[in-house]
Amino acid sequence: MKKTKSKYPRLAISLGLSAAITALGMAAVEGMTAAVAWDRLIFPLLRLCLFIGIGLAIAQVIEAKGWTRRMGALAGPVFAYANLGRQCSAAFSTAFFSGVASNAMLVDFYNDRKITRPQMFLTNFINQFPAYFLHLPTTFFIVVPLTKTAGLIYFGLTFAAVLLRTLIFVLFGRMFVRPAQSNDDGANARKSSTAEKQGAWAAVRKNLPGRYAGILTYVVPIYVAIYFAAGLGLFDALRTWMAEAVTLQSVPVEAFSVVILSFAAEFTSGFAAAGALLDQGVITVKQTVLALIAGNVIAFPVRAVRHQLPRYMGIFQPGTGMQILLLGQFFRVASLLVVTAVYALLA
Numbered sequence: 554m555k556k557t558k559s560k561y562p563r564l565a566i567s568l569g570l571s572a573a574i575t576a577l578g579m580a581a582v583e584g585m586t587a588a589v590a591w592d593r594l595i596f597p598l599l600r601l602c603l604f605i606g607i608g609l610a611i612a613q614v615i616e617a618k619g620w621t622r623r624m625g626a627l628a629g630p631v632f633a634y635a636n637l638g639r640q641c642s643a644a645f646s647t648a649f650f651s652g653v654a655s656n657a658m659l660v661d662f663y664n665d666r667k668i669t670r671p672q673m674f675l676t677n678f679i680n681q682f683p684a685y686f687l688h689l690p691t692t693f694f695i696v697v698p699l700t701k702t703a704g705l706i707y708f709g710l711t712f713a714a715v716l717l718r719t720l721i722f723v724l725f726g727r728m729f730v731r732p733a734q735s736n737d738d739g740a741n742a743r744k745s746s747t748a749e750k751q752g753a754w755a756a757v758r759k760n761l762p763g764r765y766a767g768i769l770t771y772v773v774p775i776y777v778a779i780y781f782a783a784g785l786g787l788f789d790a791l792r793t794w795m796a797e798a799v800t801l802q803s804v805p806v807e808a809f810s811v812v813i814l815s816f817a818a819e820f821t822s823g824f825a826a827a828g829a830l831l832d833q834g835v836i837t838v839k840q841t842v843l844a845l846i847a848g849n850v851i852a853f854p855v856r857a858v859r860h861q862l863p864r865y866m867g868i869f870q871p872g873t874g875m876q877i878l879l880l881g882q883f884f885r886v887a888s889l890l891v892v893t894a895v896y897a898l899l900a
Contacts, residue, residue: 560766567770571777578781585784594780598773605772605864606765608653613757613764615647615654616661635726640667641676648683655680656868657764671730677877678884679722685715695821699828703841710846710896714888721888772867779859788859823848839900846893854882 575594579585615624624643632642640662648655659676662668668676697704782788824845831841857878865874 560763560770564766564770567774571774574774574777574781578777578784582781582784594777598776598780601776601864602769602772605653605768605867606761608651609657609765609768610757610761611651611654612647612657612661613761615643616658617757631723635675635679635723636730636732637672637676637679637726638668638732641672644676645680645683648680649687652680652684652687653864653868655683656865660868669731672726672732674877674880675722675726675730678881679719681881681885682715682719685712696824699821699824700831700841700845701828703827703831703838703845704824706838706842706896707845710842710892711849711889713892714885717892718884718888768864768867770867771871772863775866775871776863779862783859788855791855823852839897842900843893843897846889850886850889854886857882 575590579587579590614620620643624646626639626642627646628642629639632638632645641659644655644658644662647658656677659668659673663670663673693708696707700707827836827841827845830836831838836844861878862875865878868874869877
């Protein structure tokens, strides 16, 4: 209990630091009024904190209710083959509806020594598979009407990439990962039974506040700092530099520049620009696909760092969260480049 209480003073210090960063940022960023700060910083931050809290509560309920065994059975054979076990399989199943809850489960399993650090990392990487489907309905019905055949090929390549890296992660787990010593089904079943007898909601009320406070200690100041870094043009400059550094001989320079820069600026506008150029005959279907993949490679990692870094550093702790996020983006980009190279050679 003492450890839980110690998190609240740190949270107070963190909130004070966040307020100081906000004051400095509002003075440094042009046009940053109180109304703008509320609409674009404070309200989105409150919404993020709410969703993190909901995700943590879901993770605590799943664990306290003893549902891990049933959820783990859904992808059990694959995770057993990969030496990742039932807990990691349960986190994978949870990721289909909540990435925050899944990551919170992984951290809790690791802290309880039910899984090892390599298992935690590898499962998070594999969770890119459910994350792909989590966002697919929204993106698919925006992209395909704008880019038609090129959009379908684009989704085919991105799906092939996530399938490729998932297969590689499973094989890597099979060859190099060993289960945690406490990954004993009988012992874990007894723990789950005990938790249910004590009362799942009582366990949630006991564990959730301290866990939530510990995560917000990192999420709030990091989110605020990244917001003002973006307001000062740091991410725009990075995307522009990356776009200018990339060249593709198979795509006209003028079309490639328009697509990449617009894609980097905003998700929908990149596809709209690509669709317009395709309809006008400036670029072919293959060139459109290559440009969209290049825009994805350039824009998505920057976007991921900007939007996912606060929650990763909060849930996994700063050092581990940074490692997981950057490694995950590296594998994502590498797999995309591999499948795109194959497409470019065969198409």
